[in-house]
């Protein structure tokens with residue numbers, strides 16, 4: 001059994017100086033990995049640069065694929081999700097002011113759309129990990145990766161910004177530190193290829209204290225740009241608007257946001273959007289990005305550290321969990337039988353799923369947004385694509401099976 005340590009920065013107690021897997025980052029990738037390894041009796045320590053309150057309060061994704069829901073339940077972590085999450089059988093695509101229901105459950109043999117916010121997943125995973133006696137060091141800085149080419153990597157870090165450099169020795173490093181973390185740059189530039197698209201639009205997201213306006217998510221393509229209606233609880237709704245990624249949120253008064261949402265989401269049957277006070281708003285830029293390979297020596301990168309999808313397909317969080325499931329299986333095989341086969345194939349195994357999620361996210365994004373740099377021809381092709389997808393059972397099934405999540409092999 002692993003040695004039990006529970007140390008949170010700022011509280012007394014010494015963290016271990018050695019562990020089997022050093023995990024950088026307590027996002028969905030890092031936290032799921034720590035739980036998956038713990039279930040196999042493999043020790044880990046998570047080093048996280050932000051505070052517990054910050055990671056539990058950051059508003060991000062909302063949709064979980066069916067297999068992620070099943071995994072959380074299998075791991076005994078799904079109790080609150082099952083009570084407080086929202087389970088929809090499908091989504092609505094809206095264009096030309098007409099609504100089209102895509103019945104995911106019917107098209108995929110019963111798989112549903114689960115809306116349960118990322119920060120709620122984080123809260124559930126952090127508290128369960130600490131209850132299990134796991135180590136998460138919050139608020140660390142200056143994280144540096146060393147000796148990744150050998151069999152004894154080391155991670156250096158400070159527990160306080162002005163504190164001494166400390167060292168964690170380990171067998172493997174899992175770089176789960178998001179797009180801007182130090183892990184991806186630790187793969188020598190000459191050894192990695194990066195593929196990228198930066199979109200000329202972003203999303204303005206709001207949280208509003210309002211009742212639900214619709215029983216399921218609405219993805220709308222409108223001549224003024226994309227809009228999305230999602231939910232968080234019977235009292236709180238999440239909505240998004242396509243905007244210029246360089247726009248300043250200060251230019252968006254609540255009145256302007258509501259006017260734009262009404263216009264873009266309206267349908268010809270007189271459906272109305274319910275308003276309420278807006279208590280959180282922000283703008284995010286959008287990109288597609290893949291790093292190949294996702295490993296170097298004893299370093300394995302996962303989630304946003306390795307790839308980014310635009311949020312339209314709701315894949316980001318799910319893909320992070322898929323990577324660490326593959327990694328946990330490979331590490332389990334290594335510790336149980338000494339085989340490195342799974343670890344050697346980690347990147348190739350993950351990238352097969354990642355490129356399919358990249359394709360789907362790009363497809364949903366280009367089909368549903370208005371891109372000012374596209375020709376009128378290209379814009380008409382996207383409308384034809386929408387028209388096709390809502391009238392062809394084959395196309396609808398393809399959309400549905402990607403949206404609820406391709407099977408995990």
Ligand code: FAD
Nearest residue numbers: 025027028029049060061177178181303304314315316317
């Ligand atoms: P992250 O969640 O980024 O976690 C990485 C962790 O590493 C963070 O906690 C970070 O603090 C920590 N870290 C970073 N640097 C260091 C360091 N030097 N040392 C130690 N720790 C470090 N996806 C969707 O599907 N739908 C959405 O609506 C959506 N909205 C998003 C909004 C924003 C603002 C962002 C940034 C992403 C959004 N995403 C969305 C994507 C989705 O949230 C991510 O794909 C998901 O968080 C990836 O999980 P991860 O664990 O790989 O990375």
Ligand code: DHB
Nearest residue numbers: 061062230311312313314
């Ligand atoms: C949400 C986010 C997404 O990216 C998406 O495609 C659907 C819903 C959300 O935050 O609820």
